[in-house]
Amino acid sequence: xxxxxxxxxxxxxxxxxxxxxxxxxxxxxxxxxxxxxxxxxxxxxxxxxxxxxxxxxxxxxxxxxxxxxxxxxxxxxxxxxxxxxxxxxxxxxxxxxxxxxxxxxxxxxxxxxxxxxxxxxxxxxxxxxxxxxxxxxxxxxxxxxxxxxxxxxxxxxxxxxxxxxxxxxxxxxxxxxxxxxxxxxxxxxxxxxxxxxxxxxxxxxxxxxxxxxxxxxxxxxxxxxxxxxxxxxxxxxxxxxxxxxxxxxxxxxxxxxxxxxxxxxxxxxxxxxxxxxxxxxxxxxxxxxxxxxxxxxxxxxxxxxxxxxxxxxxxxxxxxxxxxxxxxxxxxxxxxxxxxxxxxxxxxxxxxxxxxxxxxxxxxxxxxxxxxxxxxxxxxxxxxxxxxxxxxxxxxxxxxxxxxxxxxxxxxxx
Numbered sequence: 309x310x311x312x313x314x315x316x317x318x319x320x321x322x323x324x325x326x327x328x329x330x331x332x333x334x335x336x337x338x339x340x341x342x343x344x345x346x347x348x349x350x351x352x353x354x355x356x357x358x359x360x361x362x363x364x365x366x367x368x369x370x371x372x373x374x375x376x377x378x379x380x381x382x383x384x385x386x387x388x389x390x391x392x393x394x395x396x397x398x399x400x401x402x403x404x405x406x407x408x409x410x411x412x413x414x415x416x417x418x419x420x421x422x423x424x425x426x427x428x429x430x431x432x433x434x435x436x437x438x439x440x441x442x443x444x445x446x447x448x449x450x451x452x453x454x455x456x457x458x459x460x461x462x463x464x465x466x467x468x469x470x471x472x473x474x475x476x477x478x479x480x481x482x483x484x485x486x487x488x489x490x491x492x493x494x495x496x497x498x499x500x501x502x503x504x505x506x507x508x509x510x511x512x513x514x515x516x517x518x519x520x521x522x523x524x525x526x527x528x529x530x531x532x533x534x535x536x537x538x539x540x541x542x543x544x545x546x547x548x549x550x551x552x553x554x555x556x557x558x559x560x561x562x563x564x565x566x567x568x569x570x571x572x573x574x575x576x577x578x579x580x581x582x583x584x585x586x587x588x589x590x591x592x593x594x595x596x597x598x599x600x601x602x603x604x605x606x607x608x609x610x611x612x613x614x615x616x617x618x619x620x621x622x623x624x625x626x627x628x629x630x631x632x633x634x635x636x637x638x639x640x641x642x643x644x645x646x647x648x649x650x651x652x653x654x655x656x657x658x659x660x661x662x663x664x665x666x667x668x669x670x671x672x673x674x675x676x677x678x679x680x681x682x683x684x685x686x687x688x689x690x691x692x693x694x695x696x697x698x699x700x701x702x703x704x705x706x707x708x709x710x711x712x713x714x715x716x717x718x719x720x721x722x
Contacts, residue, residue, distance in 0.1 A: 324517030377411035387419035
């Protein structure tokens with residue numbers, strides 16, 4: 309029997325994943341099965357040997373590579389997927405081999421969300437196309453008028469500067485505090501957020517799926533990012549589909565010039581949406597006739613077990629490295645404490661010498677020292693007492709002690 313499935317992420321705390329699922333479910337004739345995208349190999353109860361589940365798999369893929377290939381009844385449709393260079397356990401994509409690689413090739417051509425995914429599949433020799441994100445296929449709700457500004461997960465600095473000019477600034481988040489496993493509730497919340505974006509005059513965000521959803525419903529959107537450590541080119545080619553600006557530059561610009569004039573999103577969404585719909589339709593047609601299972605079940609099970617072993621080995625190496633680093637840090641801290649104790653003892657011994665105590669009692673020196681920071685007081689003592697006793701050895705030790713305690717500025721005074 310032919311069935312249809314959707315891979316989604318019930319444990320995700322990001323509403324953007326639900327916007328993606330909302331878009332994907334509407335591209336299927338029906339949804340008979342909901343599969344966990346991070347556990348695609350999980351048994352599916354109640355199936356007959358000849359049952360086929362044509363399953364749309366969008367978004368992050370192979371994040372848990374030990375759960376790939378999918379369950380034997382699943383015929384994957386991979387469109388708008390993102391594959392990282394490493395999975396969640398740190399296993400490199402380059403180590404994808406055997407049944408894991410063969411099953412990915414059986415799904416080809418893979419519809420890639422971004423150019424980096426396409427480049428990774430190119431290196432693996434897997435046919436692929438560039439499709440962008442499925443959230444671009446979301447339908448725009450009917451709205452009479454657009455009003456208000458929506459800020460999605462942007463820093464307080466941006467919100468504050470916007471509120472200097474507008475009272476109707478609404479702050480929303482894609483972070484889900486306690487993700488519900490109820491698919492219907494999650495999709496209702498995603499639809500409500502989409503309605504909010506569709507009814508906004510403009511949207512400012514740091515979330516890719518927010519930006520994609522706004523493009524789909526035609527709301528002007530600006531993606532803010534920190535140019536010190538964020539690179540929007542990782543979204544290519546989608547980064548050319550929306551406006552973006554470094555956060556600090558945006559805050560300074562609004563402070564000086566006021567709100568930006570209302571803008572139009574870059575054109576071309578109709579063609580992108582058309583290509584995405586075509587890619588999904590073609591993927592479904594391939595999935596209807598691809599041989600199942602996509603790789604022999606025993607080979608798939610063996611490959612998963614080997615992948616788990618690699619995960620264990622990788623985790624052991626990481627734990628060992630962390631432990632070694634921890635021990636090194638502790639050793640360095642204890643060594644520093646011992647050296648500091650030794651330095652303090654040296655200084656205490658120097659200041660307790662009779663000639664030093666005698667010199668410190670001199671009124672003129674005492675007044676002078678009172679105006680100096682502690683390190684410079686010691687330096688002044690040395691200068692005044694050099695001729696009165698043989699303290700060169702103590703002075704040398706004290707200099708080293710001061711350096712260790714973070715007072716190197718005295719070096720030139722000695």
